[in-house]
Amino acid sequence: MTFDLQFFGATEEVTGSLYVLRTDDHTVLLECGLVQGSRKEEARNAEPFPVPIGEIDAVVLSHAHIDHSGRVPLLVKRGYRGPIFAQNATRELCSIMLPDSGYLNEKDAEWANKKRDKDEPPVEALYTRAEAEECLQYLRGLAYGEATEVVPGLSLTLHDAGHILGSAIVELTHGTGNSGRTLVFSGDLGYRDAPVMNRPAELRHADAVLLESTYGDRQHRDIAATMDELTEVFETARAGKGNILIPAFTVGRTQDLLYLMAENYERWHLDDWQIFLDSPMGIEATTTYSRYRHLYGARLFGPDSHLPDLPNYHATRSTEESMSINHIRSGAIIIAGSGMCTGGRIHHHLKNNVWRPECHVVIVGFQAYGTLGRRLVDGVGSIRLLGETWPVPPAFARSADCPPMETSGTCSTGTGISRPAGRSILVHGEPGAQRALAAAVRERYSSEAVIPVRGQSIPGTSKAFRRRPAVAMILKPPGRTVPEPRRDPAAPQRVAALAARGAKSTADDPMAAERVSTLLQSASYRPADRDDEFLDSDDLRGVRLGTRSPQAGSGRPASAWHRTDDRRFRQHANRGAGRGGAPGDCAAAGTGRATGGCRLACAPGCRGKAAREKR
Numbered sequence: 001m002t003f004d005l006q007f008f009g010a011t012e013e014v015t016g017s018l019y020v021l022r023t024d025d026h027t028v029l030l031e032c033g034l035v036q037g038s039r040k041e042e043a044r045n046a047e048p049f050p051v052p053i054g055e056i057d058a059v060v061l062s063h064a065h066i067d068h069s070g071r072v073p074l075l076v077k078r079g080y081r082g083p084i085f086a087q088n089a090t091r092e093l094c095s096i097m098l099p100d101s102g103y104l105n106e107k108d109a110e111w112a113n114k115k116r117d118k119d120e121p122p123v124e125a126l127y128t129r130a131e132a133e134e135c136l137q138y139l140r141g142l143a144y145g146e147a148t149e150v151v152p153g154l155s156l157t158l159h160d161a162g163h164i165l166g167s168a169i170v171e172l173t174h175g176t177g178n179s180g181r182t183l184v185f186s187g188d189l190g191y192r193d194a195p196v197m198n199r200p201a202e203l204r205h206a207d208a209v210l211l212e213s214t215y216g217d218r219q220h221r222d223i224a225a226t227m228d229e230l231t232e233v234f235e236t237a238r239a240g241k242g243n244i245l246i247p248a249f250t251v252g253r254t255q256d257l258l259y260l261m262a263e264n265y266e267r268w269h270l271d272d273w274q275i276f277l278d279s280p281m282g283i284e285a286t287t288t289y290s291r292y293r294h295l296y297g298a299r300l301f302g303p304d305s306h307l308p309d310l311p312n313y314h315a316t317r318s319t320e321e322s323m324s325i326n327h328i329r330s331g332a333i334i335i336a337g338s339g340m341c342t343g344g345r346i347h348h349h350l351k352n353n354v355w356r357p358e359c360h361v362v363i364v365g366f367q368a369y370g371t372l373g374r375r376l377v378d379g380v381g382s383i384r385l386l387g388e389t390w391p392v393p394p395a396f397a398r399s400a401d402c403p404p405m406e407t408s409g410t411c412s413t414g415t416g417i418s419r420p421a422g423r424s425i426l427v428h429g430e431p432g433a434q435r436a437l438a439a440a441v442r443e444r445y446s447s448e449a450v451i452p453v454r455g456q457s458i459p460g461t462s463k464a465f466r467r468r469p470a471v472a473m474i475l476k477p478p479g480r481t482v483p484e485p486r487r488d489p490a491a492p493q494r495v496a497a498l499a500a501r502g503a504k505s506t507a508d509d510p511m512a513a514e515r516v517s518t519l520l521q522s523a524s525y526r527p528a529d530r531d532d533e534f535l536d537s538d539d540l541r542g543v544r545l546g547t548r549s550p551q552a553g554s555g556r557p558a559s560a561w562h563r564t565d566d567r568r569f570r571q572h573a574n575r576g577a578g579r580g581g582a583p584g585d586c587a588a589a590g591t592g593r594a595t596g597g598c599r600l601a602c603a604p605g606c607r608g609k610a611a612r613e614k615r
Contacts, residue, residue: 003174003181005210006457008050009033010428014214014368015067016044017428020051021183023174026151027051029059030170030185030210034070034101036342037370045071045126050455053079058150061086062187063167064093064251070101073127076135085150087158088141089166089292093251095136096284102132104343144168144201159201162190164252165289165296169201185210188428193223195256195263196289196298213429214366216437227264233362233398234268241330242358244273247346247373249339250282253365255289257335258308259300265310270333276314278322278336278345283315326352339365341372351385357393369430424449425458 009018009031016035021028029051035044049056053075061069061084072084072094086094102125109125116123142148142158150156153175158168170185184206190197237244248254254277261270277283290306302309316322322345325334337344353359367373372383376397382389424441426434426449438449450458 003183004457005183005425006050006455007427007452008454009035010067011452011454011456012429012431012434013037014366014428014430015041016071017062017068018050018071019185019210019427021154021172023151023154026057026154027055028150028154028172029056029075030172031061031068032059032071032075033068034066036067036340037368041370045074049075049078056080056082058082059084060150060156060170060172061090061094062161062170062185063087063164064090064097065164065188065249066097066101068188069094069098073098073102073132073135076138077127077131080138082138083150084135084139085142085148085156086139087166087168088143089288089295090168091139091141091166092288092291093164093166093285094139096281096288097251098132098135099129100281102127102129159203160198160295161187162194162197162200163188164190164197165255165285165292167197169203171203171206181207183208183210186212188212188214195223195259196300197296208423208425210425210427211437213426213434213437216426216429216433216440217435218433227260229398230260230362231264231268233360234270234273237358237360238269238272240358242356242360243328243330243332243334243353245346245349245353245359245361246333246335246364247339247341247361248282248335248337249365250279250337251285253339254279254282254335255286255300257364258286258310258313259298261333262300262309270310270312273331273333274312274314274328275310275333276316276325276335278316278325278334278349280317282335282337283317322348325349330358340367340374341376347385350383351388351390354383354385354390354392354396357396359396361397363397363399423447426451 004022006020006022007018008020009016010033015033015037017031017033019030021030035041056075059072059075059080059082061072063069064086069086069090105125106128109123112123142156144158144160147155147157150172155173157171157173159171161167161169167190168187169189170187172183172185174181174183182205184203186209189200189212192199233244246257248257258277261268261275265271277286286308287306290301293301300308307313307315316325325332326348334349336346336349338346341347341350350361354361361376363373363377365373367377372385375383376392377399379394379397380392382391384390424438424447426437429437431451434451438451441447441449452458
């Protein structure tokens with residue numbers, strides 16, 4: 001009885017969640033999220049799915065956020081007609097968010113086509129509003145705690161994750177009795193002091209945990225500290241007679257903000273402000289929160305009302321209403337999407353306010369690398385927006401983000417598991433956050449933590465699922481030895497040379513050389529479509545896993561990973577142990593590309609010949 005897992009999204013990144021779970025004769029997609037970020041990254045959304053559509057038997061969604069659900073319409077557009085399982089509230093939120101995503105795709109394609117030459121083929125929208133509405137018929141809603149067989153032999157139970165309305169910790173059980181195994185996927189987890197949502201449910205057992213690591217390198221920020229910072233922002237903006245812009249995720253952060261404003265109405269002197277929720281989708285989502293108020297304990301709405309409990313609250317649905325806000329020079333609190341400033345009405349409000357020193361933008365959610373929101377948090381001096389460059393005053397952006405987990409306590413409360421699992425697999429996080437969380441898992445539970453890369457597969461029978469060594473980076477607890485690489489007596493010397501000469505970070509991280517040894521022992525894999533990507537570049541200092549290989553007959557880079565022999569893997573590893581080396585760097589893999597000075601077994605300045613002779 002097999003139970004295999006493969007990773008195709010939200011690996012060493014925080015968007016595009018997509019994992020493939022294979023049982024005996026069935027394939028299940030766990031999440032089907034949209035990649036968000038730069039144009040280059042978002043172009044990945046149009047790539048073929050990693051599994052033939054006809055082989056997919058079911059889809060499971062943890063919650064409605066677009067980075068977890070946004071490619072579902074594309075899946076249906078390309079032929080999928082099976083069930084899509086989600087919590088009841090998630091199903092309703094998807095009916096709001098996915099058509100809106102389709103509308104934005106249409107607008108993006110329309111804008112791109114205006115700039116294209118007449119002889120160029122038109123740009124096609126990833127999917128349209130109508131195509132998004134078409135996919136909704138396949139969504140099947142489930143209640144929390146309701147066990148359902150998604151495919152023969154695989155049972156699904158959803159538990160409250162406390163992240164947004166309808167968010168779920170996904171529990172998948174394959175088989176029964178001693179032969180059964182349980183995989184728990186955390187989804188995105190809420191935090192202990194969440195204003196609106198309940199605390200995440202706690203499960204008793206899992207053989208393996210697929211754990212989000214978005215905030216794995218941060219200590220939980222006390223909610224009181226966040227309230228103090230928001231108080232300071234409101235007071236400063238009030239004294240300066242400016243506006244406050246709050247780019248917020250329309251589901252989750254927006255409702256948290258409205259609740260906190262109602263609770264702190266007098267403290268923040270909000271009677272001096274007008275509060276605008278300038279997001280049609282956010283307005284609809286807030287109404288959905290009112291219909292599912294039995295799923296959380298906070299008093300977000302008045303009795304028998306679907307409006308937030310704020311006397312100066314305005315919901316601006318139309319474009320004309322949104323444009324009228326830009327005439328207000330002082331006293332407006334504008335909550336608008338998107339949460340990472342990647343699009344939406346917040347762009348127009350930034351255009352009218354970002355250059356004004358008396359105005360402020362408050363960042364209340366995680367900002368992925370490459371997004372406009374991240375650049376604002378990082379304090380850039382100017383931004384490019386709607387075809388123009390705008391200066392950004394030094395104190396314009398303030399971060400009042402509320403991280404949803406505590407690094408030191410993540411393993412007990414963050415995972416939702418009351419006792420350690422056999423293996424933790426860290427996804428949905430940037431590399432630094434993942435390494436920090438992996439170290440916490442290792443230290444607290446003496447348990448291994450796996451950080452997968454895109455395309456990696458963890459194969460094995462259901463019994464071996466939690467015991468078999470991982471095929472890529474394994475962070476093992478101190479005191480456990482890593483087997484030396486097989487079939488190559490010279491490999492340990494090359495590893496030692498890399499650690500001594502090439503892996504600069506080894507001085508700060510004694511585990512680096514151990515991880516390289518583990519790679520050479522167990523991971524002779526290479527990504528065929530990520531020629532320019534590195535695996536854990538801070539620790540390996542440029543040890544590459546492979547080069548591009550065209551997919552047969554398609555003319556496109558292959559999206560799957562290909563098994564290679566150990567010798568080929570070591571050649572790729574030898575293709576530069578650092579970045580920016582001197583000319584004439586080692587090109588032992590035969591590409592002829594100078595990528596970094598060879599610091600394994602080659603003479604300085606060699607172009608691969610010395611490496612082959614020394615072997």
